Amino acid sequence: MxxxxxxxxxxxxxxxxxxxxxxxxxxLTEAGKLxxxxxxxxxxxxxxxAATGLLSGSLYYHFASKEELFVAVYDxxxxxxxxxVRKAIxxxxxxxxxxxxxxxxxxxxxLTGDRTAVLDVKFPPSLLGVRPxxxxxxxxxxxxxxxxxxxxxxxxxxxxxxxxxxxxxxLNSAVIWYRPSSHLSPADVARQVIGVLRYVRKGNTPAT
Amino acid sequence: MxxxxxxxxxxxxxxxxxxxxxxxxxxLTEAGKLxxxxxxxxxxxxxxxAATGLLSGSLYYHFASKEELFVAVYDxxxxxxxxxVRKAIxxxxxxxxxxxxxxxxxxxxxLTGDRTAVLDVKFPPSLLGVRPxxxxxxxxxxxxxxxxxxxxxxxxxxxxxxxxxxxxxxLNSAVIWYRPSSHLSPADVARQVIGVLRYVRKGNTPAT
DNA sequence: GCGCCAGTCTAACAAACGATAGGTTGATGG
DNA sequence: CCATCAACCTATCGTTTGTTAGACTGGCGC
Numbered sequence: 307m308x309x310x311x312x313x314x315x316x317x318x319x320x321x322x323x324x325x326x327x328x329x330x331x332x333x334l335t336e337a338g339k340l341x342x343x344x345x346x347x348x349x350x351x352x353x354x355x356a357a358t359g360l361l362s363g364s365l366y367y368h369f370a371s372k373e374e375l376f377v378a379v380y381d382x383x384x385x386x387x388x389x390x391v392r393k394a395i396x397x398x399x400x401x402x403x404x405x406x407x408x409x410x411x412x413x414x415x416x417l418t419g420d421r422t423a424v425l426d427v428k429f430p431p432s433l434l435g436v437r438p439x440x441x442x443x444x445x446x447x448x449x450x451x452x453x454x455x456x457x458x459x460x461x462x463x464x465x466x467x468x469x470x471x472x473x474x475x476x477l478n479s480a481v482i483w484y485r486p487s488s489h490l491s492p493a494d495v496a497r498q499v500i501g502v503l504r505y506v507r508k509g510n511t512p513a514t
Numbered sequence: 515m516x517x518x519x520x521x522x523x524x525x526x527x528x529x530x531x532x533x534x535x536x537x538x539x540x541x542l543t544e545a546g547k548l549x550x551x552x553x554x555x556x557x558x559x560x561x562x563x564a565a566t567g568l569l570s571g572s573l574y575y576h577f578a579s580k581e582e583l584f585v586a587v588y589d590x591x592x593x594x595x596x597x598x599v600r601k602a603i604x605x606x607x608x609x610x611x612x613x614x615x616x617x618x619x620x621x622x623x624x625l626t627g628d629r630t631a632v633l634d635v636k637f638p639p640s641l642l643g644v645r646p647x648x649x650x651x652x653x654x655x656x657x658x659x660x661x662x663x664x665x666x667x668x669x670x671x672x673x674x675x676x677x678x679x680x681x682x683x684x685l686n687s688a689v690i691w692y693r694p695s696s697h698l699s700p701a702d703v704a705r706q707v708i709g710v711l712r713y714v715r716k717g718n719t720p721a722t
Numbered sequence: 723g724c725g726c727c728a729g730t731c732t733a734a735c736a737a738a739c740g741a742t743a744g745g746t747t748g749a750t751g752g
Numbered sequence: 753c754c755a756t757c758a759a760c761c762t763a764t765c766g767t768t769t770g771t772t773a774g775a776c777t778g779g780c781g782c
Contacts, residue, residue, distance in 0.1 A: 326758075344638040347556035351740060363742080364760050372740065402721050428690050430552045459721070461713075468698075468706045475687025476680045482636050483679060490676075498676045504720035505669075505713040512712035513610050513667070534728075559770060571772075572730050580770065724782090731776075739768065746761070752754090 330368050333358050338379045342481075346376055346430055377436050384425070384443045388450060390415045401457040402504055405473075408454055409496035413477055417484050417492040425478050448474070459508050473503065538576050541566050546587045550689075554584055554638055585644050588635075592651045596658060598623045609665040610712055613681075616662050617704035621685055625692050625700040656682070667716050681711065 336357035340349035351372055352362040369375040394411035395404045416425065425444070429437055451470050460469065476499045484495065544565035548557035559580055560570040577583040602619035603612045637645055659678050668677065684707045692703065 329759080343636075344640070345553040345555060347553060348638045348640065350738075352738080360759095361761060362740085363762075366741070367759065400722070428551075430556045432552070432556065464710060465706055468703065469710065471687065471691060472684045472707055472710060475685075475690075476683040479679065479683025479687060482683075495676065498673055499680055501720065502672060502677065502680060502714050503710065505715070505718050506710050507713075507721045510713050510718040512709065513715045514608070537729085558768075560768085569731055570770085571732075574771070575729060726780085726782105728779095729777085732774085733772100734774105735770105735772075737769080737771105740766100742763100742765075744762085747759085749758095750756085752756105 329358070333360075333365065333368055333375070334379050334382050337375055338383060341376060341379055346372075346427070346433060351375075373433060373436050376433065377439055380427075380440055381443050384447050387412055387415045387425070388447045391447075391450060395454070401454070401459070402500070405454045405458070406497065406500040408451065409473070409477055409500050410493045412474075413480060413492040413496040416478070416481055417486070417495075425481075460506055461508055464506065473499070537566075541568075541573065541576055541583070542587050542590050545583055546591060549584060549587055554580075554635070554641060559583075581641060581644050584641065585647055588648055589651045592655050595620055595623045596655045599655075599658060603662070609662070609667070610708070613662045613666070614705065614708040616659065617681070617685055617708050618701045620682075621688060621700040621704040624686070624689055625694070625703075668714060669716055672714065681707070 333354065337349070337354045340354055340357065343349070351365055354375075355362045355365050358365075365375070369378065390411040391408045394407045398404045398407045429440060433440065448470065451474060452466070455466055455470055455473070460466065477496060480492070480495050484490075484492070541562065545557070545562045548562055548565065551557070559573055562583075563570045563573050566573075573583070577586065598619040599616045602615045606612045606615045637648060641648065656678065659682060660674070663674055663678055663681070668674065685704060688700070688703050692698075692700070
């Protein structure tokens with residue numbers, strides 16, 4: 307009744323109405339926030355719709371189901387982080403410098419704005435049907451980090467696979483405790499994590 | 515009708531019936547599994563009750579609400595990990611050896627059995643009322659690790675607070691990807707994480 | 723053997739959930 | 753000016769949610 311209806315194309319993008327793909331992005335953004343804050347089961351379609359300025363039923367015009375919406379959110383978020391990382395390492399020389407640049411981009415994309423990403427989700431059984439697709443998305447990003455870790459001059463006894471999990475685990479854990487109010491920037495967090503790991507090289511010896 | 519009713523005290527602890535505090539522990543165990551697998555909102559009281567061999571209403575004899583049950587689970591889990599860590603470092607000499615022993619105990623308690631703990635939870639707003647109590651539980655365990663990190667001979671530019679978050683972040687992230695089927699033991703994971711960080715000492719210099 | 727009480731079940735409540743079917747709107751292309 | 757169609761709303765379905773009130777059961781003290 308008081309809400310806006312129909313659509314509006316060429317001009318006047320202001321206001322609560324938007325184009326077709328525009329709305330999709332809005333929904334993805336708002337759903338991303340809510341999924342990150344409350345988890346898959348915790349966030350309701352009604353909440354997501356309300357956050358976008360819609361009613362619950364209207365979501366099903368853009369996404370077939372809640373599962374499908376989650377997959378789209380997850381995929382978009384991973385793609386966003388991956389792209390930021392790729393851009394950040396462009397032209398950077400030196401294996402450690404490249405890993406640090408990647409970590410900074412990774413952290414910044416995860417922690418800035420209100421688009422807190424959903425990377426570290428332990429997928430609930432309700433998402434079992436789409437689990438393979440979610441894991442595939444994450445895998446692509448993992449392979450990107452693998453390619454950055456491979457050229458490091460790590461000691462022989464260091465398992466590079468576990469090393470990647472170590473790095474990403476430490477970085478991703480920041481989404482739990484990080485508050486923008488702190489005097490720390492997301493880049494600071496990433497720099498400390500990588501800065502500490504820089505000590506792990508062939509020339510050095512571990513403490514006993 | 516076919517179910518067991520009433521109680522049973524002194525003898526014959528076998529079967530599905532149990533004493534007062536016994537039941538409480540059963541509920542905590544099963545609820546712990548389900549909360550860990552599905553999150554706070556994802557696990558229903560009926561599921562938890564069924565897993566314990568009860569009906570949903572009966573849970574409210576032992577716990578006042580779902581929130582209260584979660585607090586009890588979370589608290590019990592943290593206390594369990596903390597106690598395991600305290601026992602593991604008993605009599606161990608050397609700052610790094612103590613931290614490694616702690617990390618192993620931490621990982622083993624988190625990853626073994628079916629009692630996957632709920633440590634890295636980003637608390638949903640539904641738990642806002644009890645959030646302070648949850649954070650306090652976690653803080654106690656954090657202080658324990660602080661006391662282990664303090665005596666390390668870390669370089670001056672290493673922030674010990676971020677270092678603790680780094681260590682626990684890397685260790686806790688294992689609950690996401692770790693599968694017991696792997697040839698890796700929980701202790702292996704902990705050893706690799708600490709083994710890598712052992713390179714961070716005053717004598718060494720970071721890679722450029 | 724009788725009453726008590728811990729512990730569990732039964733049955734139901736209102737609220738919220740994901741999802742669907744069909745109506746309504748307004749810009750657009752002819 | 754009319755037909756079309758994307759985009760949204762309305763209303764509702766059946767299910768599941770957390771929670772409660774009250775009935776029941778069986779062992780224990782007296």
